[in-house]
Amino acid sequence: MKLNIAVLPGDGIGPEIMPQAIHVLDAIAKKFGHEFVYHEAICGAHAIDVCGDPFPDDTFKTCMDADAVLFAAVGDPRFDNDPTLKVRPETGLLAMRKKLGLFANVRPVATFDCLLHMSPLKESIIKGADFMVIRELTGGMYFGEKYQDNDRAYDTDVYSRPEIERILKVAFETAQRRNHHLTVVDKANVLASSRLWRQIAKEMEPQYPDVQTDYMFIDNCSMRVLTDPRFFDVIVTENTFGDILTDETSAITGSMGLQPSASLGDHTPLFEPVHGSWPQAAGKNLANPLAQILSAAMMLEHFGLKAEGALIREACNESLLQNIRTPEIQVEGGNHYGTTEVGQWITNYVASH
Numbered sequence: 001m002k003l004n005i006a007v008l009p010g011d012g013i014g015p016e017i018m019p020q021a022i023h024v025l026d027a028i029a030k031k032f033g034h035e036f037v038y039h040e041a042i043c044g045a046h047a048i049d050v051c052g053d054p055f056p057d058d059t060f061k062t063c064m065d066a067d068a069v070l071f072a073a074v075g076d077p078r079f080d081n082d083p084t085l086k087v088r089p090e091t092g093l094l095a096m097r098k099k100l101g102l103f104a105n106v107r108p109v110a111t112f113d114c115l116l117h118m119s120p121l122k123e124s125i126i127k128g129a130d131f132m133v134i135r136e137l138t139g140g141m142y143f144g145e146k147y148q149d150n151d152r153a154y155d156t157d158v159y160s161r162p163e164i165e166r167i168l169k170v171a172f173e174t175a176q177r178r179n180h181h182l183t184v185v186d187k188a189n190v191l192a193s194s195r196l197w198r199q200i201a202k203e204m205e206p207q208y209p210d211v212q213t214d215y216m217f218i219d220n221c222s223m224r225v226l227t228d229p230r231f232f233d234v235i236v237t238e239n240t241f242g243d244i245l246t247d248e249t250s251a252i253t254g255s256m257g258l259q260p261s262a263s264l265g266d267h268t269p270l271f272e273p274v275h276g277s278w279p280q281a282a283g284k285n286l287a288n289p290l291a292q293i294l295s296a297a298m299m300l301e302h303f304g305l306k307a308e309g310a311l312i313r314e315a316c317n318e319s320l321l322q323n324i325r326t327p328e329i330q331v332e333g334g335n336h337y338g339t340t341e342v343g344q345w346i347t348n349y350v351a352s353h
């Protein structure tokens with residue numbers, strides 16, 4: 001298969017973790033006889049420095065022309081610490097999601113057996129947890145009307161019926177492919193936007209009789225994912241709740257550096273780690289490249305390349321089992337491997353298996 005891949009390393013640790021995913025993809029291409037063509041483009045703080053725009057038109061065009069986008073992360077403390085700035089790396093992120101129509105962010109949450117003991121949560125609670133959070137990505141408060149002056153500010157949590165229906169469709173269908181259990185997460189006891197979500201979900205329920213659908217308030221859900229994560233199969237929720245919930249669920253997996261995600265929608269699909277640009281670690285060869293590498297695996301699986309995705313997953317699992325790990329998940333007294341060493345090990349594994 002030939003795939004044109006737009007490659008967006010972004011900021012912070014992005015330029016360090018992205019090459020590791022590319023090396024792994026190259027090894028896959030060689031082994032399975034595929035052709036992966038990479039088209040690198042700028043975004044985030046780096047793009048602001050170059051041309052004043054965090055998601056320039058050239059980058060947008062590169063993404064639109066590609067079969068898939070492999071993205072790392074954007075963000076820079078220069079912008080984080082100045083709330084008055086109008087142009088910020090994250091505005092580029094939102095523009096990218098909006099322009100590519102990426103309305104569904106799909107985030108798998110699963111445990112690695114050999115890391116269970118490293119979670120701050122009890123092994124007996126998280127062992128076997130395996131669920132999917134589907135977060136709406138282009139609506140709600142992040143995109144609704146905003147206002148701010150010195151004394152007053154607001155963000156508007158606005159959703160339309162078509163926006164809700166299309167994400168719920170993705171969620172119901174995902175549940176059908178998994179264990180037929182969908183939890184719709186909202187705050188329908190307080191928020192009008194949530195009440196519309198719940199109303200539409202209830203209208204759609206009869207179309208999916210093989211899916212057991214339940215409803216949960218976000219406050220309850222943020223407790224249940226930590227106290228009873230095996231309850232869940234597929235969670236669907238709006239943009240802001242999903243943003244917070246998915247960072248929380250990284251405690252189940254063990255590290256932010258292990259969680260990949262896919263963003264799907266109207267145009268080119270995008271694959272990215274859940275984590276941000278971790279600027280404090282930039283240039284230090286500390287960042288875990290697994291989330292980026294596993295995002296590449298999700299990308300291949302999206303195009304039906306199941307064996308290729310499975311081999312990458314096996315290589316990642318094996319690196320963890322053999323303690324080839326970056327410092328944040330290394331066992332006491334174990335060797336510290338850097339971003340490049342872990343990436344190289346996984347690439348070699350793929351090439352030789």
Ligand SMILES: NC(=O)c1ccc[n+]([C@@H]2O[C@H](COP(=O)([O-])OP(=O)(O)OC[C@H]3O[C@@H](n4cnc5c(N)ncnc54)[C@H](O)[C@@H]3O)[C@@H](O)[C@H]2O)c1
Nearest residue numbers: 072073074075076080256257275276277278279287288328
């Ligand atoms: N999708 C994105 O591009 C995205 C997402 C979240 C945050 N951000 C941006 O990233 C910057 C930093 O934000 P933050 O500190 O809140 O979140 P972050 O995800 O960058 O880092 C939070 C913590 O997670 C851990 N972590 C993250 N990536 C890791 C990796 N690969 N390996 C090991 N550990 C890892 C580190 O302990 C780090 O301190 C900000 O500018 C923020 O706006 C971007």
